[in-house]
Amino acid sequence: xxxxxxxxxxxxFALVACGGGExxxxxxxxxxxxxxxxxxxxxxxxxxxxxxxxxxxxxHSVNMIGDEKGYRYEPATLTVKVGDGVKFVSVKGGPHxxxxxxxxxxxxxxxxxxxxxxxxxxxxxxxxxxxxxxxxMSFGGIAAGTYSVICTPHQAMNMNMKITVQ
Numbered sequence: 001x002x003x004x005x006x007x008x009x010x011x012x013f014a015l016v017a018c019g020g021g022e023x024x025x026x027x028x029x030x031x032x033x034x035x036x037x038x039x040x041x042x043x044x045x046x047x048x049x050x051x052x053x054x055x056x057x058x059x060h061s062v063n064m065i066g067d068e069k070g071y072r073y074e075p076a077t078l079t080v081k082v083g084d085g086v087k088f089v090s091v092k093g094g095p096h097x098x099x100x101x102x103x104x105x106x107x108x109x110x111x112x113x114x115x116x117x118x119x120x121x122x123x124x125x126x127x128x129x130x131x132x133x134x135x136x137m138s139f140g141g142i143a144a145g146t147y148s149v150i151c152t153p154h155q156a157m158n159m160n161m162k163i164t165v166q
Contacts, residue, residue: 050114053140055085062086062161064128064151066093071151071159079164080139086163087136090128096159098125098135101148111141124152139165 058081063074071093080086090096100112100123113119115138118126126135144165151159 050110050141052114052117053083053111053138053142055083055136055138056140057081057083057085059085059087059136062088063091064088064094064096064159065091066096066154066157066159071154071157073149073151073159073161075161077162077164079166081166082142082144083138083140085136085138087134088125088128089134090131092131093154094131094133095127095129095153096151097127097153098137099123099150099152101150104146104148106143106145108141108143108145108147112147115140115142127153139163 060078060080062078065072065074073088078086088096088098097120098116100109102109102123105112105123109123113122116123116125117137118135120127125137128135142165146162146164149161149163
């Protein structure tokens with residue numbers, strides 16, 4: 001249930017963020033303090049944070065597609081080894097992202113998030129907006145198991161995959 005709530009919240013955020021429109025000068029000024037306060041909080045959070053693990057193994061590629069056949073990851077199932085890397089490529093129909101189900105992330109949740117450069121939240125990778133855009137994450141330090149992944153903007157279209165770490 002938490003995963004669905006996270007996915008809906010992330011989708012709503014993506015829609016709001018993509019919503020265009022002009023911003024008033026005072027709106028921009030109102031945003032600046034929030035950025036400064038989160039930067040000030042970062043050193044405290046970093047003290048207990050998990051460090052990202054580098055890619056030390058094989059590199060795998062997953063295409064993210066939305067077309068007349070539907071929204072999907074190709075391949076829909078992937079087996080990697082601890083230390084491998086996965087490059088997610090937005091081929092068509094974006095925006096796309098990679099969000100791990102907290103129920104399957106378990107004890108590896110902090111390491112998964114740490115291994116996600118430009119993460120947009122816990123267990124959620126960068127939003128890929130343009131066709132051809134790519135994003136890579138490491139599976140270093142992640143416990144063996146099977147992890148469920150969704151594309152939050154396309155969860156309702158059943159865009160999901162399973163990644164098994166050996």
